[in-house]
Amino acid sequence: MPWKTMDVREQRVRFVVAALRRERSLSSLCREFGISRPTGRLWVERYRAGGVEAIAERSRRPLHSPQQTAPEVEGRVIELRLRYPDWGARKLQVLLEQCGTRLPASTIHRILLRHQLVRPEDRHRPAPRRFERAAPNELWQMDFKGPKSWHQPIGPLSILDDHSRYVIALEAVGSTQAEPVRVRLEHAFQECGLPEAMLMDHGVPWWSWAGPQAATTGLALWLIKQGIRLCWSGIGHPQTQGKVERFHGALERALTRRGLRGHAPQQWLDRYRWEHNHLRPHEALGMQTPASRWRPSERRYDPNPPRWQYPEGAWVLKVDCQGKLEIADTKWRIGRALAGEWVQILPVEQRLQVYYCNTLIRELDPAIQRSTIVERWIPAQNPRP
Structure with a gap:
């Protein structure tokens, strides 16, 4: 799968697993994933600090907005909108300029959004770009x-x-x-x-x-x-x-x-x-x-698929009848739906990643006795033992 089509968290998890297990040099991994070395080091540091959750995509919204529009100016925008509720940001911009207040139309629109003065039909415009998979049955x-x-x-x-x-x-x-x-x-x-x-x-x-x-x-x-x-x-x-x-x-x-x-x-x-x-x-x-x-998929359905083959030498454990795994005298809740199933344990420094078939579903942190659900399951490419 090309990296550019991969989920952001999936890309980062695969990168830090390969980096921390020293499968290749950091430089070659950064080239393979199309990122800079500082970015690669940042992902590794975040994972070490907080695991899978810490390397999720973060909001780029600033914590502070020192140039936010003054309250009195916002008040004039709101007053005009209430007077002319069918006027959009561009029309209000002209009227504000006539009163001596210069504001970009985008700023006026954000003010209206903050005060819930934009109707749903005004918000949801057709997307300028559509995203779709390249071939039938990819998704x-x-x-x-x-x-x-x-x-x-x-x-x-x-x-x-x-x-x-x-x-x-x-x-x-x-x-x-x-x-x-x-x-x-x-x-x-x-x-x-x-x-x-x-x-x-x-x-x-x-x-x-x-x-x-x-x-x-x-x-x-x-x-x-x-x-x-x-x-x-x-x-x-x-x-x-x-x-x-x-x-x-x-x-x-x-x-x-x-x-x-x-x-x-x-x-x-x-x-x-x-x-x-x-x-x-x-x-x-x-x-x-x-x-x-559209065309039918060439992948045929098997009502009785063979048991999943984990990589040779992998650390594989069986989930007990209560949906738990026992590791080093500690029992971890994995889920009753997995009772009787075999899973792979992949150590990544102090943490343990739990894979079912080729999908990462849990991350265990023995140091703080925490089991983290991976809410957006991440498929692996043959995780190595």
């Missing part, structure tokens, strides 16, 4: 639609190909329980093959916040066993799954304006899925249909 997005305009408390389950916007599945599951979702996924895999990766939110049944079992569900582990990389959207950032969210918006409008028209719910969804894939031109695809850009 599938999966989510449940909300219940609005739907006859059940749980909306339909949608699985959508990131590259082509092709809807792999659109199912009235009626439940977020793991088993019915797994059945639908098996049908999709049998019909369309396996994706390289899947993107979901932090919701059931593929994610759990239930105490020590957080982040580890049976459905997620089943997907990992199929060799599928799991990706997670940012918490509180549904735009990460923008394509499936936009599809749900179009689906909701269709339900509101058309209704079911006497069709059974699943029959209506099947007809709409065919229409979306084969008939409806998509602006983001140059007015092509999703079906014209």
Whole structure:
């Protein structure tokens, strides 16, 4: 995988693991990852200080804003906005200049945002640049639609190909329980093959916040066993799954304006899925249909995949029936979903990284007796013993 297409935290974890285990010189690693030596040293220092959590992408917003607009000037902007609520920043800029106050339109807009004086339709402009995977089946997005305009408390389950916007599945599951979702996924895999990766939110049944079992569900582990990389959207950032969210918006409008028209719910969804894939031109695809850009995956589904083979000589342990690992007379909670499974332990200085198959799921710090959940699971490239 090219580094530029890799998740930021994934890139940093791989870098510090290689650097701290001295797999190559720092200079060669920095060249390979496309970063400077000072940046490489900074990542290593942050990891040593706080582990995986410490090397996450940090906000670039300054702690202090010494040049922030004076309160009295902000007051004039707010007063004008309330007087002319349909005027935007550029129009207000002209009026302010006539009163002797010079402000960039961008500054005026930020003031309006701070005081919640911008309507939603003014905020959400079309993105100037669209991001998509280079080929079909590199990434599938999966989510449940909300219940609005739907006859059940749980909306339909949608699985959508990131590259082509092709809807792999659109199912009235009626439940977020793991088993019915797994059945639908098996049908999709049998019909369309396996994706390289899947993107979901932090919701059931593929994610759990239930105490020590957080982040580890049976459905997620089943997907990992199929060799599928799991990706997670940012918490509180549904735009990460923008394509499936936009599809749900179009689906909701269709339900509101058309209704079911006497069709059974699943029959209506099947007809709409065919229409979306084969008939409806998509602006983001140059007015092509999703079906014209999509093809089945060559990776075939195996209902009984062979046991994962860890690298020869790796430190491998079995999770006990309570979902715990015993290391040096200390028991660590890993998650009941992993009970009976084998995991690899990778020492990185004083910390221990826990991999299930090829995915980093936990980081243990024996010095302070802390077990950290890796909320955005990171696939490894054959972590070395």
